[in-house]
Amino acid sequence: MPFPPAWSLLFLAAAMLWPPATRRWALLALAGAYGWAWADGAVDPIALAWPALLVLAAALVRPASPPTARAAGHALFLALAALLFLHLLPGFHNLLVIDPAPLSPGAVPFGMYLNLDKPLVAFWVVLALAPPMAGPDARATLRPAALAWAAAVAVCLGLALALGVVGWAPKWPAAGPIWLINNALLVTLAEEALFRGYLQQQLSVRWRGRPWGAWAALGVAAALFGLAHYAGGWQWMLLAGLAGAAYGMAYRHGGLAAAVLAHLGLNAAHFALFTYPMRAAF
Template structure:
């Protein structure tokens, strides 16, 4: 992949969401990435409708809006988020960064696109709703992230081995660097922003004051995260739900950064040490 592409600007825009000092400027970098993509033919004019609708949803969910307007804004966002995650909205020509091929002898072929559509969900959640981004300090963020990652790796990868979904396959292919960069800045951020920063956070707010509220919000978000992996079968949905519970605990105690780090750590262990994404014979 060439060093300078629209996705380079998109990576920068995603990175700018994290420091409070640069967060307000992330939309400038995102706009530059989209303008670059337009000039490169990576998006069609119809794609501009989707960020415009997301902006409308952001305006509707402001605290000053009435209950009906806020409900409409959340409904619009959820519809757009689902369609963006499933790549069902027209106008995008995402870049294939890794051509489909087995990464190890027993693996199904793996390919990867750099997406312009799915990351929009993360920008909306962070900028429109401002979920907790981190713990009170580095220790309060890294501690939950490390514990959640270790628990998820032990439970999920151990269970995946027991179920025969993956095998032991240490490797670091040539495409590993772009895979890691994409996972760190776009994939885990988008998924954790939606399932933890939005779903878990909104359910916790709705059920605040109830002793079971936070745990129920965590469980519902984790279950929905599992269902989102339906394409891999019941085994993959179970593994994703268990991982989602760990990410939810990291989010509850260390903010979105802790959830993203836990998710990234598990993904990296899976990618580098085990069959990825799963065994072909499974």
């Protein structure tokens, strides 16, 4: 399906974050996306306050800033990130592209928006903090991504079947392409940027002098990722926590790209082969 110009520019801006040569220009595409969204009525003037506060947070967390300023910047970012992820900040009119309906018999209805708020978190993490984006070469990125994906599929989807959360339901609905594009460019990037590129990375740096530091950082980020899926019940929090551990391993060995690829691979397997998002009764 053709996308409105604002979202086409947003997809372009997200894609530009990956190559080092285009990363610094991603903000131009992002500004164009929000300018077009404003012109189309998808963004209200109040929404411009939130990117402005993210810019302030980025200025505060610079290494040259005093410790108190850096702490304030991180606290401001975390508050904004939580509110943006939960769609609680006013001024955004996200675009409904998949009307809620069951994708397979016995599934809960699934609908999807193209979000203008949540992706801001990914841009902030990548541009303000520059976490490791990939391994030193393609093999060093793809290998941990593939291993993490295989482990996540086997453990998480296998456990989901055993718990009755999902059933075997191969499909590729008409909405599949837009779901895949959104998941690849916005959803997994935003979630991995926050939980791996920010939380795991910051905790790893804080605890780098401890022999258990890297593992603890991975575990805390995975546990918080699981808790973020509280709406699905304890089963979904457990499954998301296990998946988060796999993504954390991918990030540790292959950078943000490896974590995003592992996350996208699990989501795609879930979407195409199993009940999505879950069974209506389990």
